[in-house]
Amino acid sequence: MIEVRGLRKSFGDVPVLRGIDLVVGDGEVVSLIGRSGCGKTTLLRCINFLEEYDAGEIRLDGRLLWYRDGKGARRPAPESETRRMRQQMGVVFQQYNLFPHMTALDNVALGPRFSQGLSRADAEGLGERLLQRVGLAQKIHAYPGQLSGGQQQRVAIARALAMRPKVLLLDEITSALDPELVGEVEDVIRSLLSEKIMMVVVTHALGFAREISHRIAYVSDGRVAEVGRPGEILDAPSDSTLKDFLRRMR
Amino acid sequence: MTSWPMFVSTVTLLARGALVSLWLAAASTAAGTVLAVLLMAPAFSRIGLGRSAYRVFVWVVRGTPVLVQALLIFYALPALDLQTGPYIAGVIVLTLYLGALIAEVIRGGVLAIPRPQWDSARSLGLPPIALLRRVVAPLVIRYSLPAYVNVCVMAVKASSVLSIISVWELTFAAREIIERTLAVFSVLGLAAGFYFVMCFGIDRLGRRVEARLALRGFAGGRA
Numbered sequence: 463m464i465e466v467r468g469l470r471k472s473f474g475d476v477p478v479l480r481g482i483d484l485v486v487g488d489g490e491v492v493s494l495i496g497r498s499g500c501g502k503t504t505l506l507r508c509i510n511f512l513e514e515y516d517a518g519e520i521r522l523d524g525r526l527l528w529y530r531d532g533k534g535a536r537r538p539a540p541e542s543e544t545r546r547m548r549q550q551m552g553v554v555f556q557q558y559n560l561f562p563h564m565t566a567l568d569n570v571a572l573g574p575r576f577s578q579g580l581s582r583a584d585a586e587g588l589g590e591r592l593l594q595r596v597g598l599a600q601k602i603h604a605y606p607g608q609l610s611g612g613q614q615q616r617v618a619i620a621r622a623l624a625m626r627p628k629v630l631l632l633d634e635i636t637s638a639l640d641p642e643l644v645g646e647v648e649d650v651i652r653s654l655l656s657e658k659i660m661m662v663v664v665t666h667a668l669g670f671a672r673e674i675s676h677r678i679a680y681v682s683d684g685r686v687a688e689v690g691r692p693g694e695i696l697d698a699p700s701d702s703t704l705k706d707f708l709r710r711m712r
Numbered sequence: 713m714t715s716w717p718m719f720v721s722t723v724t725l726l727a728r729g730a731l732v733s734l735w736l737a738a739a740s741t742a743a744g745t746v747l748a749v750l751l752m753a754p755a756f757s758r759i760g761l762g763r764s765a766y767r768v769f770v771w772v773v774r775g776t777p778v779l780v781q782a783l784l785i786f787y788a789l790p791a792l793d794l795q796t797g798p799y800i801a802g803v804i805v806l807t808l809y810l811g812a813l814i815a816e817v818i819r820g821g822v823l824a825i826p827r828p829q830w831d832s833a834r835s836l837g838l839p840p841i842a843l844l845r846r847v848v849a850p851l852v853i854r855y856s857l858p859a860y861v862n863v864c865v866m867a868v869k870a871s872s873v874l875s876i877i878s879v880w881e882l883t884f885a886a887r888e889i890i891e892r893t894l895a896v897f898s899v900l901g902l903a904a905g906f907y908f909v910m911c912f913g914i915d916r917l918g919r920r921v922e923a924r925l926a927l928r929g930f931a932g933g934r935a
Contacts, residue, residue, distance in 0.1 A: 548835055548837035563927055572836060576839065577842070
């Protein structure tokens with residue numbers, strides 16, 4: 463379970479998150495929707511501590527992440543602890559972010575091998591299985607530059623899964639893709655639903671969000687303005703800005 | 713140069729000088745590269761003092777002529793009771809000079825790594841050594857190789873400055889021959905030819921390494 467309480471963050475003088483509260487239960491898929499600039503991607507990055515935040519707390523299975531409560535001022539957790547905690551999460555980015563100098567297999571095996579200390583053979587075995595799973599068994603020795611956007615993103619999903627994470631954080635993973643490549647990436651995510659892995663999904667694809675999510679959270683102006691089942695949020699919204707947002711998305 | 717034997721002896725002498733120049737450049741580039749890598753610790757230090765010290769070093773070395781640096785170190789070493797002789801002093805001069813230049817090349821390479829790559833590496837929780845070895849170093853080498861080759865070429869040419877502190881290398885040899893023969897233009901022309909061949913060779917070698925390291929499937933690397 464992930465609990466986010468009272469999360470606040472500013473970039474300089476500009477407040478981006480103004481007190482986010484969000485709980486993601488075990489096995490739950492929660493999508494974050496909202497206008498661009500509303501803070502949903504920043505929230506996702508904060509959950510993985512790719513961004514520092516100014517106030518509030520994030521817990522994974524009850525354990526406080528990223529910061530330690532000090533007397534008076536809080537301080538960041540030590541690097542080694544931060545690394546361990548990050549390994550319990552898999553992040554997939556909008557722009558895939560594969561390492562361009564490594565083959566698909568090396569990209570996937572990197573984390574297990576060097577962060578989690580698997581032997582090279584075990585890490586590569588795991589990598590091969592995962593690449594097979596995302597439909598890229600033929601491409602394990604291809605470099606990212608030799609793959610289509612959809613294929614790169616599937617490698618990126620395999621790379622995130624290779625850490626055997628408790629939670630997957632997906633940041634607009636189909637936004638950079640050509641329309642005809644969106645389906646193959648969405649299919650991979652669909653195939654993960656049966657595994658009951660927690661997911662936090664930032665997306666603009668409302669149809670996809672409706673299909674995969676247990677709940678949808680509408681983020682507006684740095685707060686979770688409304689949260690509920692997909693039907694409640696997408697078909698019977700009560701927040702006026704959400705109504706407006708949905709009208710524009712049609 | 714009026715006779716054939718004289719021409720042969722001139723070319724032989726210059727070739728020996730060229731070898732010394734090449735050796736000086738190679739030794740200083742190697743040592744300078746090591747120095748530059750070590751300098752990355754203060755350059756990217758979290759402590760402000762480290763970064764300041766790095767900047768001052770680069771400013772001083774880049775902001776003063778190698779010729780002056782050479783004289784300074786040549787006279788300073790004996791004053792510090794270090795009896796090194798011109799060759800060691802020369803290598804020290806070039807090492808400091810090239811170290812500062814290469815450090816800036818490497819720093820540029822590190823800064824060229826796109827932020828999303830760092831995000832990826834961080835989200836995988838890679839420990840520092842693995843991060844450096846598997847992600848940062850391979851990318852930095854690719855980004856900074858053209859500029860690095862440029863410094864290597866400069867190293868060969870910069871070594872000519874060491875003739876001023878009585879290091880016997882290509883330029884020194886040329887001046888020696890000129891003093892004896894007074895054939896200023898032909899000897900200097902030959903010496904320039906030797907420099908050109910060395911620099912051209914390094915350039916070609918660099919291109920070959922670049923082509924080998926070119927990221928497969930990516931544009932570039934075919935320039």
